Amino acid sequence: MQVRVQQDAFDAGAELAGFASTRTDIGAVVSFTGIVRDTRGDLQHMLIEHYPGMTERAIADIAKQAATRWALADVLVIHRFGALTPGAPIMMVATAAQHRAEAFAAADFLMDYLKSRAPFWKKEVTLSGADWVAAKDADEAALKRW
Amino acid sequence: MQVRVQQDAFDAGAELAGFASTRTDIGAVVSFTGIVRDTRGDLQHMLIEHYPGMTERAIADIAKQAATRWALADVLVIHRFGALTPGAPIMMVATAAQHRAEAFAAADFLMDYLKSRAPFWKKEVTLSGADWVAAKDADEAALKRW
């Protein structure tokens, strides 16, 4: 299990290439990459604030929950903070399991929990101002799926 | 949309790195990599047979269905055939969308359909013999989810 919280950019392809790459007992790897999206074409950058210390603990706890619920061979979570430009990767998760269903479910679960339980806050800075991204009721509701 | 059916190995990391990498209007990329799994530690190799011509058509059709059901910015499907050793990647799918739910659902859908509707057959060759992998009733049943 690997958890990294960092300001630096990361290369999702290189991370995936190195993930669980020496195993011959896994059949399925799922990855999710979250990217800074410029919906209206006016985004200057996205500021990601976090709570150092709690962030690492919260993510490790979520990853451990996933590893308890599903038989995972490995889990990777990377999440950035700081000022990110459109198109830049914000975060990624990867899960490795014997079977497809486990790898998919665990990645989906990790994303639902990281969304609402990891202490990050996003602010979109555009030419016309800056706004904190509001949490969606649907994101909180999604946790009830698990 | 990119569909590749090939005997050669591919690098899932390099494929992910190049996938939808210049877009600033997508927020989510999901990838699935299927790997030759040596469950009992006696697998020599996995032989993958396919139906040239029909394979490409079937996969393109499945990818088009996914792009119709969800607003996808891009779709990638790679599937190998031939003799593959344990730990080698068999296939991968990647989906890019504005939102997480779409990218996850589309990747899951692609895998369900590739499993039961793309003309591939797998034979496991071990020291003690060779057996065709039987389709599971659950795989056929999974199509009813969509």
Next chain:
Amino acid sequence: MNVMYFAWVRERIGLPQEQIVTDAQTVAELVAELVAREDRYAAAFADITALRVAVDQELADFDAPLAGVREVAFFPPMTGG
């Protein structure tokens, strides 16, 4: 008409494909014709529910008509992914 066999169907029949001239009107009639030919065909088509058929590279039913068809393929349920 080009008739193709894959996976264990190919192994039981002993060849990957063959050209067949037939008056069969449907896939089922073609199967009956093959089964009557030789034991290896009878063995391959013993349990039709374990087989799938593609007509001109599209999945089809066993009652699919063969008029104008160029290629028919028989195989077990697919195991892609």
Next chain:
Amino acid sequence: MNVMYFAWVRERIGLPQEQIVTDAQTVAELVAELVAREDRYAAAFADITALRVAVDQELADFDAPLAGVREVAFFPPMTGG
């Protein structure tokens, strides 16, 4: 006790963290104490349902006790991922 503020809570209060000596027994009592201090706190804590609290880096309720606690943090609902 170290009290931390994040996102728009930090912006409204105007600082990321401060040391506070308090007799408050619960998070809610601490909030009442802060609100009574200055308008900027009152503004930040105007709608408590829009806020979340962590006690020693674990999510908690507003009625959580503060005995032995070293760090309390206030912030809006998280938007990770």
